Amino acid sequence: MSEPLRNYSVPPAHLAEPHDVGTLHAGLLGDPGTGPRGFSSFNLGLGLLAVGMVFWGGSYLSHFSGRFDGNEFSEIPAPRSAGGSGGSLDPDAKVKKQGKQIYTAICGLCHNDDGLGKDGIAPPLVGSDWVNTEGVERMVRLVLHGLQGPIKINATTTFNIPAQSMPPQGDAVGSDENIAAVLTYVRSSWGNKGSVVKPEVVKAIRAAVADRKTQWAVAELEQIPEGGGAPAVLTPEQLKERLKALPADELKALLQELTK
């Protein structure tokens, strides 16, 4: 006796659904497009708005992120590391560009962007014998700690600056690299013919004047030879004056030592 063939499309009686599936789901399905209780299952308008906001956010960041660099808005540019985003500028052009930014942000306010100075405020740097020197002993000092007193430029005193005073710029300009860059810019712009200033030179001068608390007097800096650190050769007259300036007992001791 063989079992009758089962018709699987009709579940056996004990498995049969007591309810009609179609009727059960009708409430969930609702009308196409409106969904249950009148809510739309997908609002095209909101979807487009979200996509639009993500797009706007992305383009806003790519325009205004400042490359996510904390120093992006600093007036004084941080030296970018070698091999960075500097492009194809050679090292000297990079230094000059950095120096120009510092100059414009700080020195140019008084000495003018074209280096020609401002009447009653600051003397010119263009063609100045304070700038076109072989050594930078005077320049580094006056930038670090400022300068005061009547000043002659190229042996003239036509610069009538009531204040006769440049405030210290060391803190504003900052690192040895920054000072070297701004001086390199000043010495090689507007027809000036000074050599490049190396950060190591600035470092050495900074160390030599570390104890300095006050502005330099013009007369004080004029004692420093323009060529740099080499001591000036004294004429016998100057030597005599210097010796006369020594305290009596020191002078006596020195003369005794020399005439032994």
Ligand code: HEC
């Ligand atoms: C607040 C105004 C002011 C600022 C800022 C300033 N200077 Fe001066 N600078 C002066 C004045 C004023 C003198 C003349 C001082 C005197 O009469 O003793 C002077 C003198 C000089 C001199 C020597 C004279 C000459 O004209 O060659 C040099 C070099 C110089 N400044 C460079 C700089 C550099 C570089 C900076 C920027 C790092 C700078 N100064 C920022 C006011 C300023």
